[in-house]
Amino acid sequence: MSTYEDPWSIDQVSPSDVLTSDKSRPWWVFGQLWYWTLTAMIGVSGSLLSRWWRGYDLQPRVNGDASARQELADALPHVIWGTSTDGKCEFLNDRYTETFGINRSNAIKEQTWVDPIHPADLEKMQSAWRSAIGSGNSYYSALARMRMNDGSYRWMESIGRSVRSLKTGDTLKWFGSLVDVQNQVEDRETIARLQFDLQAISDEWERKSGESDARLRAMFEPREVGWIDYDVNSVRSLSESLRTQGVTDVGDHLEKHPTDILALSRGLPFLDASQHIVSLLGFESFESMVARRVRSSHTAGDVEIAILTALVHGSATTCGIAKLPDAGGVIKVFPFTVCILETGVAKVLFLDASVSEAHAEAAGKARVELARVNRVAAASALSASLIHQISQPITAISLDVATATRLIASGESKSPAVGKVMDRLRWNTQRLADVGTSTRETLRSAPQTLETVDIADLALRSYRLLLDPLGTDQESLKIVANDDLPAVVADPVALQQVLSALLQNSLDAHNLTGEPPDISVTILSGSRSREITVAVADRGPGIDREHITLVFDPFFSTKTNRLGFGLTVCQSVVEGFGGQLTLTNRPGGGALAQFTIPLR
CATH class of the missing domain: 3.30.450.20 (PAS domain)
Incomplete structure (x- = not known):
């Protein structure tokens, strides 16, 4: 002090x-x-x-x-x-x-x-x-x-x-x-007082900078993030030259000018690196990593090209995917982000994607298993309720059929007893129909929490929940919506259940074709309409003609690992909103699920 x-x-x-x-x-x-x-x-x-x-x-x-x-x-x-x-x-x-x-x-x-x-x-x-x-x-x-x-x-x-x-x-x-x-x-x-104040500020800044550096090291060293500091001062003249020449595609320029590759590689020396990235690349020390890079200074990697591109375009930050050779020459892939400081230091953070991928794979398996257990549990509870409710009508129908059979066999087909048996059969059959209706009404009349919902945001979040968090298709969903959409009041949990089920069906359809997902959600409202129309479209194989009328029936499914309740529940929820759900094939291939939500 x-x-x-x-x-x-x-x-x-x-x-x-x-x-x-x-x-x-x-x-x-x-x-x-x-x-x-x-x-x-x-x-x-x-x-x-x-x-x-x-x-x-x-x-x-x-x-x-x-x-x-x-x-x-x-x-x-x-x-x-x-x-x-x-x-x-x-x-x-x-x-x-x-x-x-x-x-x-x-x-x-x-x-x-x-x-x-x-x-x-x-x-x-x-x-x-x-x-x-x-x-x-x-x-x-x-x-x-x-x-x-x-x-x-x-x-x-x-x-x-x-x-x-x-x-x-x-x-x-x-x-x-x-x-x-x-x-x-x-x-x-x-002047003396200003010098004193400046020295005090400098001392305080140096102290805080040291503490921040220690916190950053403690934060990144033991985890999945490594870092390397580059000195960019020597390549600023190269970046100014490229900017003056009007170069926009730095990578293409470097391919045509090998001398600039050499200048770039030699002009971006390592200043420091975290122990995590040094170990991850298989080096014993930071010095050995520097020595290896000096020997291969005739090439420029993804990080060097990204830094030069940022300097040429006057940007302080950039990101990308880097392919870094380890000590044994094996290429390892790292997502990275770059921050170029005014001091001439480029701080590059690398994500250890191998650990994240393992975690994501384990989490994905856990989500799949949890969804399967939830479906089984729900189906089991629903099945137990249905069995309990239909057991008596079925038993009665079985007895009535046996009685009618004996009467017909004895030649008494025209006796009043046969008519009574037929009446009981019709009554028990109606009981079975009423059980189905009651179950459906139970699903439809579940208590709802109504609030204003952003359907576009809810669709995007629902879609991302269905995907691998590190997958490349996180942004593959296309959402089209009017700029002047009115506010929609609905139960967000129930609405998300419908969107998730429809989006999952579209993803499953694309999995059958092996093609990348081509899924869109369109949200429209007519100028005089009192309802919102939501359409989920894909480019999968579509629905077979003989199945188009059966898709909303309970227990109907074309997938061997599904129970056939998804679309039944979706239809019940949408009808609970006061809307309608339809499912058709698209011209040119694929399916179109469309439902409406009345405006309140």
Whole structure:
């Protein structure tokens, strides 16, 4: 942590600091500016003042010489002082009185000319004076706070030079001036404080950056994400050249210009890498991975091309699929993302897809098994209910048939008993029909939670739930919808059940053909219509003509591993909304499931 020190504290700055300070400090410039300004000023009037002081010392005060010298000194813009070699003040100009509010004649007579000096600075000024005399120096400089005529204190610098005898070279007098340097002091102090604040901010940023780097390493090292840092500064000139040439397809350009491939590969050195990616590629250390890349620097990989493409197009981020050779030369595939920082570092994150694929495969199997168990459980519960409800009508029908058979065999086919048996048969048959109707109504009249539903979003989410999360067909669903669709109020759970079942049927149909999914969901609403129409279409094999009228019957299915309740339940749910569900074949191949939802 930086410690602030007042650069102009009387306890820290010597009177000669302004000229002897380290040139590496910014405020040294200020000192030089006003120093040379004063030097120039003194140089201009130096000969006059020297002649004046020599005349003062050697000639009698006759013919108005004293008043002429005083007039000359009073014309200068600063306080002018003159002393003997023992430090006794012998001269002050009118600027002294104007500046400090003390009569200059009294100050000379009573030797009180030092009274404006701040008591804390007086000893240092006198020490600087004694040092100049003791060393035989012809130059003297000291800094002090001086009390102005309004009682305030301002920083002033006392600058003096010795006047020597032309014959003996001995010092005869000292003369000099007082210069107001308050503004320079304040500027210097402001710069020092800014330097202190900047250093504090820099220290804090460095501390937080170190903590962030440690957190990032801790976050990525043990998991499925590895990273490599690239230095991109050396390829910026190449990217500028390609941009100037109007290159848009960097990969195609590199194929035609092998020299640029070499420049790209050599111009993107590794800076650092996570231990996870180093180990994943089979290297013992980061250094061995760097050495292997140097040996193969004649080629450019997917990551290098992606970074150069981003630089050419002025983008800070990009992503793609990289094929990286491991230590044994085996190609491994990694999804990656790139972030190019202003510091010239490209941070590339790699996803260990092998672990994710294993997890996805296990999760997919678990979802399939869970769906199968749910279907079996639902079918078992429904079957138990149906068996319980139809067992009595079936038993009664069986007895009635046996009775009618005996009566007919005995030749009593026209007896009243046969008519009664036939009536019982019709009644029990109706009971069976009522059981089916009751079961269907039970499915239809389940309690619903109504809320506003975005059908397009619900269809997309339902579709993605049916797919492998790492599969390439996540975005294969086409959704077409009017921009001005009215709000749909429905039970989202029940509506998702319908969409999921219809989409699953379309996916199963495409699995039979071996072709990539070509599935669309169209959501339309007419200008005067009071209902929404949702159509799920595919390009599978379609529905056989002999099965088209049976698809909504319970227990009917063309798939050996299904129970035949999916479309039956969908029809019940849609009718529960007050709509209708139809299933037809599409012109050109495929099936079209279409249902309506009334607007509330």
